[in-house]
Amino acid sequence: MKIIETYKKDFVGYLNEKISIKEPANLYEPIHYILQIGGKRLRPILTLMTCEIFNGQVKQAYDAALAVEIFHNFTLVHDDIMDSAPIRRGFETVHKKWDINTGILSGDAMLIIAYQCFENYEPFVYKKLMKLFNKTALEVCEGQQLDVDFENRNDVTIPKYLKMITYKTSVLVAAAMKMGAIIAKVDAEEAKKIYDFGLNLGIAFQLQDDYLDTFGDEALFGKQIGGDIAENKKTFLYLKAIEICGIEDKEKLMNFYASRVRSDNKVREVTRIFEKNNIPEITKNEIELYTNAAFKELGNLYITKEKKELLKNFGLELMKRTI
Numbered sequence: 589m590k591i592i593e594t595y596k597k598d599f600v601g602y603l604n605e606k607i608s609i610k611e612p613a614n615l616y617e618p619i620h621y622i623l624q625i626g627g628k629r630l631r632p633i634l635t636l637m638t639c640e641i642f643n644g645q646v647k648q649a650y651d652a653a654l655a656v657e658i659f660h661n662f663t664l665v666h667d668d669i670m671d672s673a674p675i676r677r678g679f680e681t682v683h684k685k686w687d688i689n690t691g692i693l694s695g696d697a698m699l700i701i702a703y704q705c706f707e708n709y710e711p712f713v714y715k716k717l718m719k720l721f722n723k724t725a726l727e728v729c730e731g732q733q734l735d736v737d738f739e740n741r742n743d744v745t746i747p748k749y750l751k752m753i754t755y756k757t758s759v760l761v762a763a764a765m766k767m768g769a770i771i772a773k774v775d776a777e778e779a780k781k782i783y784d785f786g787l788n789l790g791i792a793f794q795l796q797d798d799y800l801d802t803f804g805d806e807a808l809f810g811k812q813i814g815g816d817i818a819e820n821k822k823t824f825l826y827l828k829a830i831e832i833c834g835i836e837d838k839e840k841l842m843n844f845y846a847s848r849v850r851s852d853n854k855v856r857e858v859t860r861i862f863e864k865n866n867i868p869e870i871t872k873n874e875i876e877l878y879t880n881a882a883f884k885e886l887g888n889l890y891i892t893k894e895k896k897e898l899l900k901n902f903g904l905e906l907m908k909r910t911i
Contacts, residue, residue, distance in 0.1 A: 592902060595633045602650045603657065618682045618694040619701070622661050625679045630793070630906070631764040632657045637902070638765045638782055641895045644772025652717060652767040655705035659721075660760060662698035663728060665691050670736065671819055699725075709771075716770045724763040731756025735821070742842075744822045746831070750791065757797075758790025781888050788882035789903055795875045796907060798823040802859055803868055814855030820845045824874060825867050826858075833865045879907050 607623055609616045632653035639649035667673070668681040669691050675681065683691035706717050734752040738744045765786035769779040801816045802825060816823050826845070830838055841861055844854050862868065882903055886896045 591898070592633060592637075592905075595636045596629050598646075599629060599632045599636060599650070599653055599657075603654060606654060607658075614686070614690060615694055615697055618665070618686055618690055619698055621685070622665055622676075622682055622694075622698075623658070626677045627661075628909075629657065631660055631760060634761065634764045634786065635768040635771075637898070638768025639772045640768075641891055641899070642769050642772035642774045642778070642782075644768065649768050649771045651705045651708055652771060653764070655702045655721065656760065656764045656767065658698050658705065659702040659725065662695050662702065663732070665695040665698065667732065669695075670732075671815070673815065713770060713773075717767055720763055720766060720770070724759050727755045727759045731759075738822045739820050741822075744827060746824065746827050749822065749824060749827055753794040754787065754791060757794040758787050761790030761793065762786035778890060781885055785882050785885040785889075785899070788878050788885065789906070792875050792878035792882065792903075792907060795824055795871060795878065796909065798825055799868065799871045799875070800909075802862065814852075814859065817844075817855045817858045818850040820848075825862055825871055828870055828874075829862055829865050829867050832870075833861065837861050837865065875907060879903055 603623060607620060609620050635653040635656055636646050636649050640646045664676060665682045668676055669683045669688055673681050674684050679685075681691075682694060686694075703721075706714055706721070709717060731752050731754070734748075735756055738749070738752065762783045763786075766779050766783040769782050798816065801823070802814060804813060815821075816825075822845070826841065829841060833841070841858065844858055847854070883900055886899055889896065
């Protein structure tokens with residue numbers, strides 16, 4: 589979509605203008621590195637697009653969009669350390685390229701920089717943005733902790749998993765959109781509707797991420813394929829397989845996930861069990877379910893039909909992604 593590429597291009601230009609390497613270089617080089625190695629820029633695009641959809645001034649949304657993008661990348665730097673992940677977007681992760689201490693400290697600095705991005709907003713808007721940002725940042729931390737906890741628990745259910753990904757991933761997508769609405773100064777009810785649209789879209793996005801982690805193309809996906817399996821992540825794919833597969837496959841899955849061994853054979857065998865039990869198709873259906881739930885929210889928004897179509901087409905393109 590041409591308009592989305594325009595948002596992305598303009599935002600990247602603003603990011604490059606604002607984020608530079610300064611002393612001490614070992615603090616700022618990793619920040620510059622993680623922000624420059626691509627990514628979909630989904631969240632800042634949504635902030636800018638939502639602001640314009642509600643007839644706000646897009647330029648006024650740049651700082652909030654920058655805050656969202658820097659915060660998102662801060663969480664990735666720390667997540668990669670926690671997961672011992674070697675690859676992010678097809679490049680070495682920050683802690684692999686430098687070291688763990690650098691990753692921790694540079695990540696901390698990114699969080700502070702994200703907060704600084706809000707300083708230029710007028711008090712009324714600033715207060716609303718900060719309240720939303722603080723709520724969202726804490727929810728993301730809660731989601732990450734649940735994700736870590738689930739690795740060692742055998743009582744994880746699909747509803748519990750959906751709560752975890754809602755906090756870890758989709759609340760930031762929803763907040764990114766609501767920030768655009770706040771800057772456009774729409775009423776609270778409309779801001780809530782666009783938040784709910786983003787929340788459902790974010791869940792669909794994470795389920796798509798789960799699918800691609802096992803069934804994507806590593807060269808396109810930009811991360812190690814099978815990483816979730818190797819890390820014993822109880823994703824939707826695993827939980828649905830445990831729910832529906834036969835006793836033999838269920839025992840095999842539980843034995844694989846009880847082991848800390850990271851091997852190609854483990855990834856291969858678990859993937860085979862998923863395929864045997866039609867998990868890829870079931871996961872795609874779940875992605876479609878949440879995508880449609882997001883689209884249902886569009887009907888309640890007081891915006892033009894053309895703007896609703898823009899949001900719908902964006903969601904459809906997002907669900908077709910291979911990265």
